[in-house]
Amino acid sequence: MPYHSVGGRSPHPVIRLLDPARSRVVLVTPSLRAQQVRSLELPGRRIRVATLMEADYQAWLEVRNRCRDWLVPWEPRSKGSPLPAEDHGSFVARCAMRERERQLGSGFGFGIFYEGRFVGEVTLSSILRGPFQNGSIGYWVDKDLAGLGIVPEAVVVVLRFAFETLRLHRIEVAIIPRNGASRRVAEKLALRNEGVALGFLEINGQWEDHVRYAMTSEEWAVRGAELIAAWID
Numbered sequence: 686m687p688y689h690s691v692g693g694r695s696p697h698p699v700i701r702l703l704d705p706a707r708s709r710v711v712l713v714t715p716s717l718r719a720q721q722v723r724s725l726e727l728p729g730r731r732i733r734v735a736t737l738m739e740a741d742y743q744a745w746l747e748v749r750n751r752c753r754d755w756l757v758p759w760e761p762r763s764k765g766s767p768l769p770a771e772d773h774g775s776f777v778a779r780c781a782m783r784e785r786e787r788q789l790g791s792g793f794g795f796g797i798f799y800e801g802r803f804v805g806e807v808t809l810s811s812i813l814r815g816p817f818q819n820g821s822i823g824y825w826v827d828k829d830l831a832g833l834g835i836v837p838e839a840v841v842v843v844l845r846f847a848f849e850t851l852r853l854h855r856i857e858v859a860i861i862p863r864n865g866a867s868r869r870v871a872e873k874l875a876l877r878n879e880g881v882a883l884g885f886l887e888i889n890g891q892w893e894d895h896v897r898y899a900m901t902s903e904e905w906a907v908r909g910a911e912l913i914a915a916w917i918d
């Protein structure tokens with residue numbers, strides 16, 4: 686069910702979802718709104734990844750405000766479209782959509798928490814089952830905490846979840862070739878470089894080539910213990 690619109694400035698905004706099967710607008714009830722308890726948390730060594738909820742808004746906004754110029758060049762966005770809304774209602778709507786995706790098994794969005802505070806995000810999205818059994822990982826971290834290995838640790842936590850809990854077959858990380866810092870994450874984890882897909886994703890208004898890094902469950906069976914020992918245990 687695609688996200689349609691978010692309305693209201695009240696602390697309890699109404700979220701409208703378009704239900705294409707029934708051609709009607711569904712009002713999201715409190716049970717579908719941002720959860721007041723985290724629905725999923727996964728531990729790492731220094732970090733934990735956990736579903737975001739309404740109570741994270743101020744911490745998220747503080748990092749987002751400070752890091753906007755650091756993040757925007759790498760974010761999916763079509764040409765001419767505005768930056769994603771950052772108001773409280775939009776954040777709550779996003780948490781609710783993520784919760785819905787989690788319930789459907791189509792995606793898992795996590796905040797990354799380091800020393801107990803919110804420092805970034807990692808997502809496992811575009812999960813397709815059937816003969817594909819595939820998902821994609823995306824991530825970012827607070828610019829003031831870059832270089833500490835926070836994201837590779839978070840990626841290993843999510844890879845473990847994807848292969849050992851969700852039983853997916855292939856996980857991909859697609860990276861713009863000039864994003865050296867992100868490519869280092871894939872290289873540190875020795876994800877397999879599958880080559881460059883031309884004009885693969887629209888990032889910050891431009892169709893950008895991406896290097897496609899991937900790991901399959903067969904590779905995880907061989908390398909998972911080594912990655913867990915190196916990054917989690």
Ligand SMILES: CC(C)(COP(=O)(O)OP(=O)(O)OC[C@H]1O[C@@H](n2cnc3c(N)ncnc32)[C@H](O)[C@@H]1OP(=O)(O)O)[C@@H](O)C(=O)NCCC(=O)NCCS
Nearest residue numbers: 755759824825826831832833834835836860866867869870
């Ligand atoms: C890419 C990114 C997620 C890496 O996360 P991280 O937790 O810093 O990852 P690492 O600590 O393993 O560092 C990876 C590389 O970043 C580079 N780096 C280190 N410190 C840095 C800093 N202060 N500023 C920028 N880059 C830095 C180094 O090349 C490092 O590799 P090295 O450890 O071999 O020297 C992070 O730089 C980021 O959020 N960038 C902006 C958003 C983005 O690019 N997202 C990914 C889109 S595919």
